[in-house]
Amino acid sequence: MSGIPFDQREGVIWLDGEFVEWSQAQLHVLTHGLHYASTVYEGERVYNGKIFKLREHSERLYRSAQLMDFVIPYELEELEAASLELLQRNKVKDGYVRPVAWRGSEMISTSARFNRVHLAIACWQWPSYFDPAARMTGIRLKTASWRRPPPNSSPFEAKASGHYQIATLSKHDAENSGYHDALMLDWRGQVAEATSANVFFIKGRTLHTPLPDCFLNGITRQTVTELAKALDYQVVERTIWPTELGDFDECFLTGTAAEITPVQSIDEWRYVPGDACRDFIAAYTSTVNA
Ligand SMILES: Cc1ncc(COP(=O)(O)O)c(C=O)c1O
Structure with missing residues (x-):
């Protein structure tokens, strides 16, 4: 500590x-x-x-x-x-x-x-972590064994303390195994989000992000979706299965605390933070400071 x-x-x-x-x-x-x-x-x-x-x-x-x-x-x-x-x-x-x-x-x-x-x-x-070079290294995620519950099991649109019980357990497990954070799947086994941030995957000029139908549709996630238009990236909200994790070039997390945090790996899958991470970090930084 x-x-x-x-x-x-x-x-x-x-x-x-x-x-x-x-x-x-x-x-x-x-x-x-x-x-x-x-x-x-x-x-x-x-x-x-x-x-x-x-x-x-x-x-x-x-x-x-x-x-x-x-x-x-x-x-x-x-x-x-x-x-x-x-x-x-x-x-x-x-x-x-x-x-x-x-x-x-x-x-x-x-x-x-x-x-x-x-x-x-x-x-x-709590100053923002403005060193883009250090940030571009990316963090390492481990898939959690706890799953985000179905929408009829908790009021998932609420930012309520009860939802963080499994987030803390998942984050502890990830940290104890040498990772920075956990990637959480939902009850169906589809990719959901990290423990306190949403996730985007990038292939070419398209951002793929899970549909927020059982987890928080973050304010930063919505900001990134707006920024994508100006940056000429397409955003596709869709079901993403863990079997697809090897199909993407880049990955980043979004959240008020996380801002835009590049990801270098999820379990055995590797990503190289590159142009998309750079573009969105720069655009987000200028938006929050405007
Ligand atoms: C579980 C969870 N998902 C996503 C987010 C991202 O939300 P926001 O961008 O509104 O901070 C947060 C952070 O509040 C969170 O705790």
Whole structure:
């Protein structure tokens, strides 16, 4: 582990309508969100003091809560104003913002219809990894044994904590075996995504990416699809089977945290990060900094 533990950092956190000292942003051990994963959150990037696609992230947070059957008791505009003030108070220019909403501790049982809903926002300095040469080396993925469940087994469009249980298990397994991350298949055995990022495969000037019918259709994934038009790449959303992994020239992951991360291998399959990775990294970098 490196860096200062997250609960020991300095600054302020917005908690239920107030700015509180970082060390005072606490909750009770009998919190429903902790026991039953009734928690939703967002991950947002700050570039030069501005939150990239703030409105899209805010709307997804409220939609995630709705999908988890609770209502965030603050207006969306209030959340956004609080996030921007938080950046100023913590002097974060290039960093990350983490809004999180959860059910409180009034009841500990499966039913939690009357539990209070809480909202907190934290942010911290986290400059983007701008060294394109280092990034172009690419990361190594291992196919996970856990699979993304079918759409009738979880509200997959929600960015909800419960979905990260198998992501953490898969990532640990990959890291313990010397890989950087895991590639997750879905319940049918089709390629889905990485543990916290979407995946694109490139052949010539065509990007192939799995249909997001049981996993998050990431905001970065949608940005890349828009950028592809301007860069004169075609995007094909389709079923991708693991047996096809040897058919592509390049591969990259997309996500707010991952940005555009080239992949050098998935299990025994090799990719050489090249023009497509370079084109999309450059276009994404200029878009987020515009
Ligand atoms: C499971 C999962 N898939 C995909 C993504 C990419 O989403 P976005 O581009 O909106 O950050 C994330 C990150 O939030 C994620 O956690």
